[in-house]
Amino acid sequence: MKKLPVWNKLIYLLTMYNEDRNFDTDKLLKEAFTSEPEFKLSENFTDALVKQVERRFAWKQYLREFAIYLAVILGIMLVAAVLAFVWYDVTVSGWMAFFTKNASLVVGINLLLVFVLFADRVLLRYFMYKASTE
Amino acid sequence: MNDAQLVQQVLNGNNHAFRFLVGKYQRLVTHVVGRIIQQEDELEDICQEVFIKVFKTLKRFRGDSKLSTWIATIAYNTAITHYRKLKRRGELSYSEEPNIILAEKDPGLNQKSIEKEEAKKYLMQLIESLPVNYRTVITLFHLEEFSYKEIEEITGMPEGTIKSYLSRARKLLKGKIEKVARLEQTNIFVDYV
Numbered sequence: 001m002k003k004l005p006v007w008n009k010l011i012y013l014l015t016m017y018n019e020d021r022n023f024d025t026d027k028l029l030k031e032a033f034t035s036e037p038e039f040k041l042s043e044n045f046t047d048a049l050v051k052q053v054e055r056r057f058a059w060k061q062y063l064r065e066f067a068i069y070l071a072v073i074l075g076i077m078l079v080a081a082v083l084a085f086v087w088y089d090v091t092v093s094g095w096m097a098f099f100t101k102n103a104s105l106v107v108g109i110n111l112l113l114v115f116v117l118f119a120d121r122v123l124l125r126y127f128m129y130k131a132s133t134e
Numbered sequence: 135m136n137d138a139q140l141v142q143q144v145l146n147g148n149n150h151a152f153r154f155l156v157g158k159y160q161r162l163v164t165h166v167v168g169r170i171i172q173q174e175d176e177l178e179d180i181c182q183e184v185f186i187k188v189f190k191t192l193k194r195f196r197g198d199s200k201l202s203t204w205i206a207t208i209a210y211n212t213a214i215t216h217y218r219k220l221k222r223r224g225e226l227s228y229s230e231e232p233n234i235i236l237a238e239k240d241p242g243l244n245q246k247s248i249e250k251e252e253a254k255k256y257l258m259q260l261i262e263s264l265p266v267n268y269r270t271v272i273t274l275f276h277l278e279e280f281s282y283k284e285i286e287e288i289t290g291m292p293e294g295t296i297k298s299y300l301s302r303a304r305k306l307l308k309g310k311i312e313k314v315a316r317l318e319q320t321n322i323f324v325d326y327v
Contacts, residue, residue: 025308032257033276039168041178046156049182050149053189057147 051133058129059122066121070114137201144192156185162202162278163209169273170213170266171220180216184209199287206274207288217266260307268303271296 042048084090099106135143135154143151160181167180187208195204261272274280274288275296282293289296 025311026304028253028257029304029307030276032254032261033272035254035258036277037165037168037258037262037273039164039174039177041160041164041181045178045181046153046160049156049185050153052182053152053186054149056186056189057149061147 054133055126055130059126062122062125066118069117069121073117138197141192141195141197141201144189152189155188159188159202159205162206165273165277166206166209166270167213169262169269170210170217172262173220176216176220180213181209184212187212200284202278203280203284203287206278206280206284210270210288214266257307257311260310261303264303264306267291268299268306271299272303275300 135151140151140155140158144155163181163184164177167184168177171177171180184205188205191208195201261269264272270289271285271291274285275282280288282296285291285296286293291299
């Protein structure tokens with residue numbers, strides 16, 4: 001038997017349905033519209049996605065904790081500075097003179113402390129978490 | 135668990151709730167993205183991007199619309215952005231007119247094996263060859279059963295345009311099938327005897 005080209009198959013089918021079975025093109029269209037397309041995601045899609053989201057959630061959580069730590073430390077420093085103004089003979093100009101004289105040292109120590117805190121509270125925890133989930 | 139409870143659970147960091155949400159709306163996202171992008175290799179990455187956006191912006195969901203409508207909006211916007219990017223890079227051919235080309239597939243079929251399912255398969259190939267806006271509204275209206283109002287919310291297209299796309303898509307497909315059927319009706323049987 002001769003093989004039919006694709007269009008001919010479709011036409012044959014439609015003709016067959018139209019003539020012999022009183023087939024409705026609208027009905028066929030409606031069925032095609034409501035049929036599931038053949039798009040497939042991999043089987044581990046949900047697992048991979050949830051893992052990625054868990055990591056983001058952990059990263060955000062660690063960052064939030066770091067921000068809280070930083071805010072608390074800054075708050076303590078601020079209170080200490082206020083107490084120094086109240087109880088000791090400290091002036092703003094004296095502070096400013098000290099800061100300008102030792103600017104690189106003050107900035108360096110502060111940056112180092114912030115980085116150590118960030119590494120401890122965020123980076124290390126995140127990488128440990130990431131390693132444990134891989 | 136209703137949508138509001140589900141959203142609250144996800145916001146509280148419940149991974150099981152997020153897994154449930156992904157499972158519940160995976161089909162919807164895959165259909166919307168797949169019909170717009172039509173590229174298997176991009177599909178998974180874009181679907182993943184959609185769900186990550188959902189996760190990141192879930193706290194902004196106020197429940198004014200259904201969660202499915204909200205997720206479909208994110209899926210549509212993400213997919214259409216990628217579609218435009220691919221089009222700019224020339225990786226997609228874009229035409230407002232349908233480019234209906236059917237490849238010769240499965241040559242082993244004969245008269246006996248031709249079934250209604252086969253015709254449906256060919257029609258689905260025709261749907262895939264429609265312009266992107268037509269494919270999108272067909273998917274949202276017929277497959278996902280969104281109302282005109284919801285499709286308007288998802289795509290930003292006016293209701294009249296949506297109705298017009300749906301009717302034009304139907305007419306295009308029907309016309310194409312009937313036209314070819316009329317033209318070839320006699321030849322096929324000559325060919326087939």
